[in-house]
Amino acid sequence: MEAEALKVATFHSHYGAIMFKKRIGGDASLKPVPRSLSSSCGTAVFFTSPFNAESTDENTEAVYIKDGDGWRVIWKR
């Protein structure tokens, strides 16, 4: 179930998002952070592959999963 659900990871830097996307591969894509998650205008990574905390690093801020119309946090540094 979770493996197919849409997830979004947020970062402290744009480069952090690029490196995370490279690490998880698959269908991951770079997009602006959803307004409902943050008032900042950084880069987020959207993906549907299973989330593994080992994919994160010091630049990773949080990971959310789609929950109805909103997002639910599943990992936070």
Place this chain on the structure above:
Amino acid sequence: MRFAEKGKLAATGIIIGAAAVVLTLLGNPGNMGFCIACFLRDTAGALHLHTTPIVEYVRPEIIGIILGSFVLSLISGDFRPRGGSSPVLRFIIGFIVMIGALVFLGCPLRMVIRLGGGDLNALVGLVGFIAGIGCGCIFLNNGFTLGKAEKQTNVEGVALPFITVLLFVLFLAVPSLFLFSESGPGSMHAPVAVALLAGLIVGAAAERTRLCMAGGIRDIFIVRDFTLISGFVAIFIAVLIGNLIGGSFHLGFSDQPVSHSMHIWNFLGMFAVGLGSVLLGGCPLRQLILAGEGSSDSAMAVLGMIVGAAFAHNFSLASSANTGPGINGKVAVVAGIVILLAIASIVTIRERRKA
């Protein structure tokens, strides 16, 4: 989702464009309904930080933008005091962004407003702005970051909005403290209440939508996303329509309000603004909005811009309308771009080594 966001950004753009046209009709200088760089410069003059007699006025629009963002972010829960992300570098970058803007004669917001008035010099500035943003995106894609912002106290987050309130109270209660232009752009202004209200509305709307003149172009370069740019386009269309209806649209390079036609310096001035804005994470308007949300990093960038404006006039770096920059301004812009490139290169190399 994206469509809804684009709609809100377009609505915000229309509000800003309409406000710019109305403020100009009510007294602000031509094609200067809103200009963050010019208004910070005027405020610096009013505070005696420089003494150029034609650009001194406490601009209520700036006060309104910061407070509009502050109040709405408090209500919506977006007010989160953060800071400690290379504050001195942010001050320096803000300083250089201001020098670039005052050589061009306008921030990115005024650049779009000038375009909507038919000023083709602003088109040259736009090319420089896009080039600067493109250059900044190369650094972003290769690891540039000013570092993680950490949680700060509420006192730290409220400091700049509080100073803004204090400034406005003193402006109303003891105006003799300040300098006010008797001629030139500083003497031209809309009524205080209207200017403040326009600033409050624009600040709140820009906070909600994250509107950013640099961010729209940056997002196209780095994530191929066209959401933020819709605000930029809407401002242009709203100002263009307003000017066409009001009969103040004049297409061309010459005889444009508060502008010059030295193309290389219009290009380089806005190149510095574009590059600096990407390094800061937002244009001058966005820095005011983020400062209102409690970012002491953006507050440092705003202070850098104010000090930059004072230096620009005390050391003859700012351009003169019609004649453009003098030798000091030309040297300052080139030196500013070199410093920005050096900061970006050193930080990027350091981050790549860490990775």
